[in-house]
Amino acid sequence: MDTSIVGVGVGISDRFRTVVEEKAQRVEHLAPRAQRLDVKVTHRAYHNGRMEDETVELTLTGKGPLVRAEAVDGDKFTALDLAVDKLAEQLRRAKEKRLDARDKPRGATFKKENGSLEGIDVQPAPVDVLEAVATGTVPVQPESTEEADYTPVVIRTKQFDAEWMTVEEAVDRMELVGHDFFLFIDARSDHPSVVYRRKGWDYGVISLTTAAPPAADIAS
Structure with a gap:
């Protein structure tokens, strides 16, 4: 498995590279079909440098979907340990789900008459959640390369290509x-x-239906 390490605002020492290679062996043991592990280390300073942290992002690619994990700590070695633990837990849970699916095929079906799903533990979203999504009252702040004023809440935006799936x-x-x-x-x-995710292995799903606006609205 190939390993790539990139530092943003921080240098990558030989010692850190050695530790990453050791951690990569653990990841490869859990995911033998993995082909590449990308490690991104980002150094951030807030409020005139009085507060700093290191963010370690892991991206595992191979045959199948991407697997990602991220952790933040004041020390990049600790952040790396936390991120690898998260990645390992996700790989274990995915393996357990695959084994469980062999014993209990899901075979979910969609009922057009009432819009329900059968054969999978997914529940419709509560009304308050739908209203929160529809109103969109949370302000979104795009990422910037410039340091902004310190705030305990940081909202990042990302864009991805649409994917059709069940x-x-x-x-x-x-x-x-x-x-x-x-x-x-x-x-x-x-x-x-x-x-x-709701609780444990319980999940929810929200779907948006779209309709063409009235002709009067288009004319105006």
């Missing part, structure tokens, strides 16, 4: 990237949708 595939992908939600296009309905 709800089951979206749940699996969410587990692999280690997020609490995953945005996709439902292959059954062609609607933008998002799956999210």
Whole structure:
């Protein structure tokens, strides 16, 4: 498995490279089909340099979907340990789900008459969650290369190409990237949708339906 290390605002020492290679052996043991491990280390300083942290991002590529993990700490070696632990846990959980799927095929079906899903432990989103998504009251601040004023809340934006997949595939992908939600296009309905983690192995799904605006609105 190839390993790539990139530093943003921080130098990469030989000692850190040696530790990464040691950690890569552990990852390769858990994912023998993996082909490449990308490690990105980002140094950030906040509030005139009074607060600093190191972010380590891991991206594992191979035959199948990407697997990502990220951790933040004041020391990059500690952040690396935390990120590798997260990545290992995601790989273990994905393996358990594959084994469980062999014993208990999911075979989910979509009921057009009532819009429900059967054969998978996914529940419709609560009304308050749908309202929060629809109103979009949380301000989004795009990433900037310049240091902004310190704030305890940092909201980053990312853009990805749309992917068509089933709800089951979206749940699996969410587990692999280690997020609490995953945005996709439902292959059954062609609607933008998002799956999210509730408790344990319980998940939820939100789908957006689109309709053409009234003719009067278009004319105005």
